[in-house]
Structures are given as structure tokens and as C-alpha cells.
Amino acid sequence: MRALVFNDKLELKQDFKKPTPKQNEALIKVKLVGICNTDYEITKGYMGYNGILGHEFVGIVEEINGDNKSLLGKRVVGEINLGCKNCEYCAKGLERHCPNRQTLGIYNKDGCFADYVTLPLSNLLEVNEKINNETAIFVEPLAAALEILEQLHIKPYEKVCVLGDGKLGLITALALNASNIDVTLIGKHQNKLDIAKEQNVKTMLLDNLSKENNKSFDIVVEATGRLSGFETSINLVKPRGVLVLKSTIATGKELNLAPIVIDEITVLGSRCGQFASALRLMEKDIIDFSKLVSSKLSFNDAIIGFEKNKEQDTIKILLEM
Ligand SMILES: [Zn+2]
Numbered sequence: 043m044r045a046l047v048f049n050d051k052l053e054l055k056q057d058f059k060k061p062t063p064k065q066n067e068a069l070i071k072v073k074l075v076g077i078c079n080t081d082y083e084i085t086k087g088y089m090g091y092n093g094i095l096g097h098e099f100v101g102i103v104e105e106i107n108g109d110n111k112s113l114l115g116k117r118v119v120g121e122i123n124l125g126c127k128n129c130e131y132c133a134k135g136l137e138r139h140c141p142n143r144q145t146l147g148i149y150n151k152d153g154c155f156a157d158y159v160t161l162p163l164s165n166l167l168e169v170n171e172k173i174n175n176e177t178a179i180f181v182e183p184l185a186a187a188l189e190i191l192e193q194l195h196i197k198p199y200e201k202v203c204v205l206g207d208g209k210l211g212l213i214t215a216l217a218l219n220a221s222n223i224d225v226t227l228i229g230k231h232q233n234k235l236d237i238a239k240e241q242n243v244k245t246m247l248l249d250n251l252s253k254e255n256n257k258s259f260d261i262v263v264e265a266t267g268r269l270s271g272f273e274t275s276i277n278l279v280k281p282r283g284v285l286v287l288k289s290t291i292a293t294g295k296e297l298n299l300a301p302i303v304i305d306e307i308t309v310l311g312s313r314c315g316q317f318a319s320a321l322r323l324m325e326k327d328i329i330d331f332s333k334l335v336s337s338k339l340s341f342n343d344a345i346i347g348f349e350k351n352k353e354q355d356t357i358k359i360l361l362e363m
């Protein structure tokens with residue numbers, strides 16, 4: 043089968059061995075995949091991962107190794123963390139925090155940038171026919187956005203700001219807006235802000251921020267991944283407010299944490315979420331994901347897709363098998 047493999051360099055292999063599903067796993071024929079920034083980070087050394095890349099896919103279950111065949115022939119998406127099923131986190135359904143987990147295309151488990159991928163049946167969710175592949179492919183980032191609502195009870199009168207208009211910021215703002223929350227997206231790129239604005243999200247250019255905006259949001263979601271974004275977020279949040287960190291900020295610079303103490307700000311880390319709630323929101327068809335797709339290429343052009351992913355204006359690159 044074809045597979046996009048990272049082994050110190052990125053290579054599209056034509057004759058990679060097709061995987062065999064283990065007990066209670068399914069073999070999935072991949073139909074559509076999405077390139078994520080994490081994939082790009084891996085090609086720069088993140089996680090020290092070598093193997094087939096990719097964790098965002100829509101596919102069809104072609105084979106099941108196990109007694110429960112209910113998903114056979116079904117169109118599915120798959121949760122990316124494979125827990126050990128033996129620890130306290132797995133027992134609580136928190137496979138994404140299992141200390142012994144494997145992560146699809148990120149850690150110890152071949153990813154989905156290939157003609158076939160295997161996953162445990164318990165990771166798979168059937169996609170309702172109302173949701174097309176180009177929407178379903180966003181299930182992982184949408185689930186990550188909705189994780190905020192699992193962690194925080196946002197009250198109807200509270201004002202929320204999402205800082206950063208990249209993929210994650212855009213999807214987070216759209217998801218909170220679709221959940222009837224008073225949200226403002228702040229970013230540097232008018233063209234990206236407009237995608238949210240067209241879908242009735244309040245937006246603001248970073249350049250237009252003034253002192254008046256300081257301490258004006260009950261909850262600020264940091265989605266820029268930059269230290270400057272972190273600093274702006276601290277300025278924007280009200281005393282006793284919540285700062286949600288959605289992006290991992292790698293910095294060697296010194297960080298002034300005094301405002302967090304002075305204003306008694308709660309800092310909340312937030313990462314992956316549950317796919318089922320993301321799929322439910324997609325079924326309601328409130329968010330138009332098509333505007334987030336910058337281009338759809340053939341899987342044979344996967345390397346070109348990775349190059350395109352680096353461009354400033356790119357939001358999401360899809361690869362069709
Ligand atoms: Zn991703």
C-alpha cells in the first residue's frame with residue numbers, strides 16, 4: 043500500500059506492508075486525511091516519532107478481527123489515543139491521559155496517511171450520513187475545541203475571547219459560538235477572521251486592541267502558540283477570570299507570572315476532547331467547515347501538501363486517497 047512515512051525524512055512509499063488488525067481491531071480503508079500542524083512538527087523532530095504520519099482521517103471499515111462486526115462496511119472516524127485499558131485513567135474513559143497510551147501517527151502507532159490503518163473498535167465512531175467527509179475530517183480539532191466546555195462551565199453572561207486565528211483558534215471560536223457562547227475571535231489576519239465573521243462570530247484585529255480591552259474578558263483562550271499571545275491573554279482576562287491554554291507554547295524566554303497571582307487568574311490546560319460530542323455538533327450543521335479547507339490534493343501529492351501547509355494563508359490541506 044501507499045504510505046507517507048517519516049524516517050528522519052518524509053517519503054511517500056508505494057510498497058509499504060498493509061497492517062493486520064489485532065484482536066478487537068478493525069482494518070480501515072482510508073478515504074480522506076487532513077494535514078495537521080502536529081504532523082509538520084513531527085517532521086521537525088517533535089516526539090522523536092518515526093513511522094507512518096497522520097491522525098486525521100475518514101475511512102470505511104473493511105475487516106474486523108473480533109466477534110462484534112457491527113461497524114463492518116461503515117464510514118468511521120477514529121479517536122487517536124490507544125489506552126492500555128488497565129490503568130485508572132482508562133477505567134474512567136480517559137485513554138487520552140493513559141500513561142502507557144499509543145497515539146495514532148504521533149507516538150508508537152503507525153498513522154493514517156496510508157491506504158489502510160488499524161485501530162481498536164472502541165476508538166471508532168460511525169459518521170452519520172448527514173456529515174460529508176470534508177466536514178468529518180475536522181472531528182479531532184472540533185473535539186479539542188469542545189473540550190473547553192467539558193472542563194469549564196461558561197455562564198450565559200460571561201464574555202469569552204479566543205486569541206489566535208489559526209486552525210485551532212478559528213475552530214474554537216466557531217465551536218463556542220455554535221454552543222451559544224458570547225465569543226470574540228482576535229487575530230492578525232483579516233482573511234482568517236472573516237471566515238469566522240461570516241458565520242456570525244464577533245472578530246477583532248489584534249492591531250486594533252487598545253488599553254480599553256484590558257481585563258475585559260471572563261475567559262480567554264490562548265490559541266496562538268506564542269509567548270506574545272500568552273502575554274496578551276494575561277492582559278485581556280479579568281481578575282478572577284480563566285486563562286485556557288490551548289496551544290503548547292515552547293519558550294526559552296523568561297515569563298512574568300506575577301499578574302496571574304495579583305489578578306487571581308485560573309490557568310487551565312486543555313488538549314483533546316471526545317469525538318462523539320463533535321460529531322453531534324456536526325450533525326446539526328451549524329458550522330461551515332468548507333471555508334477552512336485551503337486545498338484538496340491527491341494523496342500522491344502528499345509531499346506537495348506538506349509544503350503548502352507551511353504557507354501563511356493555508357488553513358487546512360486535505361489529501362484524498
Ligand atoms: Zn491534529
Ligand SMILES: [Zn+2]
Nearest residue numbers: 126129132140
Ligand atoms: Zn491506560
